Amino acid sequence: MWKRIVLYGTLLAAGTLLLQWLDYQRLVRSHIGDVYVFLIAGGFLVLGVWLGARGIARPAPRAFDGNPQAVAVLGLSPRELQVLEELLAGRSNQEIAERLGVSLNTVKTHVARLLEKLGAKRRGDAVARARELGIVR
Amino acid sequence: MWKRIVLYGTLLAAGTLLLQWLDYQRLVRSHIGDVYVFLIAGGFLVLGVWLGARGIARPAPRAFDGNPQAVAVLGLSPRELQVLEELLAGRSNQEIAERLGVSLNTVKTHVARLLEKLGAKRRGDAVARARELGIVR
DNA sequence: GCGGCAATCCCCCGAAAGGATGATTTGCGT
DNA sequence: ACGCAAATCATCCTTTCGGGGGATTGCCGC
Numbered sequence: 001m002w003k004r005i006v007l008y009g010t011l012l013a014a015g016t017l018l019l020q021w022l023d024y025q026r027l028v029r030s031h032i033g034d035v036y037v038f039l040i041a042g043g044f045l046v047l048g049v050w051l052g053a054r055g056i057a058r059p060a061p062r063a064f065d066g067n068p069q070a071v072a073v074l075g076l077s078p079r080e081l082q083v084l085e086e087l088l089a090g091r092s093n094q095e096i097a098e099r100l101g102v103s104l105n106t107v108k109t110h111v112a113r114l115l116e117k118l119g120a121k122r123r124g125d126a127v128a129r130a131r132e133l134g135i136v137r
Numbered sequence: 138m139w140k141r142i143v144l145y146g147t148l149l150a151a152g153t154l155l156l157q158w159l160d161y162q163r164l165v166r167s168h169i170g171d172v173y174v175f176l177i178a179g180g181f182l183v184l185g186v187w188l189g190a191r192g193i194a195r196p197a198p199r200a201f202d203g204n205p206q207a208v209a210v211l212g213l214s215p216r217e218l219q220v221l222e223e224l225l226a227g228r229s230n231q232e233i234a235e236r237l238g239v240s241l242n243t244v245k246t247h248v249a250r251l252l253e254k255l256g257a258k259r260r261g262d263a264v265a266r267a268r269e270l271g272i273v274r
Numbered sequence: 275g276c277g278g279c280a281a282t283c284c285c286c287c288g289a290a291a292g293g294a295t296g297a298t299t300t301g302c303g304t
Numbered sequence: 305a306c307g308c309a310a311a312t313c314a315t316c317c318t319t320t321c322g323g324g325g326g327a328t329t330g331c332c333g334c
């Protein structure tokens with residue numbers, strides 16, 4: 001983050017210096033000054049396009065943060081989120097139990113709580129809702 | 138497309154006129170001219186950011202095709218694809234039967250064929266695989 | 275016309291999933 | 305020290321899924 005700010009700041013400084021230089025040139029030969037004005041405008045336009053493309057377009061492809069807001073509102077515990085990931089992968093309760101190193105009964109209670117917290121009647125339903133809420137990808 | 142070109146052209150022309158005016162002002166009161174230079178640079182920078190954000194970032198959210206290749210290779214029938222969509226939504230066999238206007242048994246056979254064609258043991262597994270293959274979103 | 279295929283429906287049965295509770299342990303904040 | 309939430313495991317019971325058959329209809333290509 002700071003790296004990018006420094007980068008952009010440097011670019012701005014460079015652009016400013018360029019402007020100063022161009023301004024000087026323009027004062028010396030004032031007849032062709034309009035050319036430099038266009039160069040300045042074009043240069044900053046290109047710079048802006050570049051910044052916009054990689055700065056603003058970055059968050060456009062949807063950053064999957066796991067949507068902490070929704071998680072907090074629903075009151076999903078860390079363990080339940082883990083189980084939710086397993087559900088997303090289409091695993092059975094038994095598989096989840098083995099992968100998480102807990103008993104089948106424990107997985108069943110976690111799944112049951114996920115179902116009620118997400119307002120779902122089936123595990124597939126829970127996955128679909130979680131995806132809509134942006135909790136999982 | 139032409140609409141946008143005309144729009145951008147108009148914006149450029151307006152910016153040029155602004156530049157001309159600012160240039161005149163600068164010549165009159167040459168001491169505060171640097172302020173205008175910064176305004177010009179900033180204005181075009183903002184314009185460029187705007188253009189870059191909505192022009193270049195446009196093709197980023199790529200279209201979803203449904204991956205006909207994978208469907209053909211797996212030999213998935215149209216009806217099976219319909220059922221697959223229902224599975225993605227997390228619906229039960231009974232719900233799917235009602236929504237598609239067929240019997241529960243029919244849905245079960247469709248699901249069973251989807252499972253074997255997708256190499257899945259559970260419906261959730263089938264959904265996960267179909268998503269990986271790009272058949273569904 | 276016959277073979278193949280998609281789509282439809284049926285039955286049986288075992289396995290998986292879900293609902294309803296209850297209980298224990300552990301860590302965390304007041 | 306106490307209360308609370310999370311995590312854990314359990315039991316009993318019902319519903320849903322999935323696997324194994326089998327069967328019919330309609331359409332398409334050879």
